[in-house]
């Protein structure tokens with residue numbers, strides 16, 4: 001077991017967890033934030049994606065100890081003062097979410113993409129989301145949602161860990 | 162089945178010296194964990210062999226990209242994102258930058274390291290062909306010593322390397338001599354992101370007055386380890402490109418590559434397909450010279 005400190009969605013927390021416990025399980029079980037989903041558990045699908053110190057990572061592949069001292073942003077930390085973030089609003093309005101399992105990861109991958117490229121090309125969108133699999137939408141509506149979010153007054157400093 | 166995480170211990174020694182001391186004190190007992198994009202998958206699928214892990218991901222000493230007048234030095238802890246984002250690598254070692262951009266998704270590239278890609282020693286890994294073509298050197302470090310060897314001598318067999326159990330990969334060093342070389346890389350897989358290659362080939366050549374005066378070819382998934390295609394190189398060195406003998410030269414080079422390749426049949430592809438595609442890639446490179 002290890003004592004770790006994580007700043008989760010802006011809030012500092014101390015935990016005692018097995019050092020090899022997956023960050024995904026720390027988030028869902030110890031921090032009780034179940035917005036982050038598990039799909040494959042092998043780094044393939046992006047359902048578990050979160051921002052760690054501003055970097056997009058798959059939390060199923062991060063051992064708890066490697067998140068010690070980190071700032072982590074999950075889907076619960078994206079909305080601003082109880083109002084949907086523009087990226088979330090664009091997914092909602094453009095059919096970017098259906099069953100919703102991939103959506104938390106998609107939204108955080110989009111945040112990461114737009115922080116890096118506020119005006120992404122279509123290729124950059126495709127590459128930025130290539131690690132996030134969706135069984136429902138066929139991707140076109142997701143890409144449209146991201147394009148709309150990039151056109152809208154997306155604020156890069158928001159939703160950062 | 163997933164492993165029981167309480168059976169595993171991960172520690173994060175504060176310094177590289179401390180990691181090396183722990184490896185030397187108990188050879189074979191600890192496994193180092195960098196970005197975890199191989200080891201955590203093994204954990205999640207219940208395939209981890211050891212129980213004690215030493216995190217090296219936080220070690221600043223291993224995460225750098227430096228230039229000297231003659232070389233570019235990359236720390237084993239540099240991530241694929243670091244490599245893609247390095248102006249000097251993009252400018253002088255485009256094959257390495259390209260292969261880093263193919264290594265899984267953005268999330269994977271933010272965590273996965275060059276050292277992990279090399280030391281995991283998969284015959285299908287994406288960066289080794291480029292490193293073989295560039296004739297990289299690798300520096301291995303232990304508590305007692307530091308040694309440098311040509312990367313082409315690093316892989317000894319399927320998942321077997323020249324690294325001892327008390328050693329770590331520290332630096333990958335590449336010569337800065339490729340400005341005038343033609344450079345080629347192509348990965349053949351089901352898709353670029355996330356897909357492990359069926360076959361990949363990286364090659365460089367220097368052509369002067371129509372003759373090949375320097376050439377190196379590296380390949381993934383054509384043998385039990387990343388393969389430096391020396392038989393094909395031997396056939397090609399000193400030969401004239403584009404002249405009357407071109408068709409015969411292409412045939413000889415294809416045959417040499419087929420002769421030295423020993424691929425396998427697996428879920429991704431067949432040995433026969435791999436040899437044919439490997440030869441096609443080599444031919445594509447030669448016709449581009």
Ligand SMILES: Cc1cc2nc3c(=O)[nH]c(=O)nc-3n(C[C@H](O)[C@H](O)[C@H](O)COP(=O)(O)OP(=O)(O)OC[C@H]3O[C@@H](n4cnc5c(N)ncnc54)[C@H](O)[C@@H]3O)c2cc1C
Nearest residue numbers: 043195196197198199200265273274276277278286287330
């Ligand atoms: C979804 C997904 C897609 C992927 N796609 C690709 C792909 O397209 N192409 C590809 O090549 N790979 C791919 N990979 C594999 C993986 O991302 C790479 O091999 C990566 O480089 C591993 O680096 P790491 O730091 O995460 O390794 P880790 O998992 O931390 O370690 C891997 C191995 O290397 C050893 N090791 C690490 N660093 C050192 C060191 N400095 N000295 C000695 N030993 C060391 C470890 O002990 C372990 O045995 C993929 C992985 C996933 C999960």
Ligand code: FES
Nearest residue numbers: 039040041046060
């Ligand atoms: S659950 Fe982590 S990538 Fe699929």
Ligand code: FES
Nearest residue numbers: 098099134135136
């Ligand atoms: S909305 Fe169902 S998986 Fe994407």
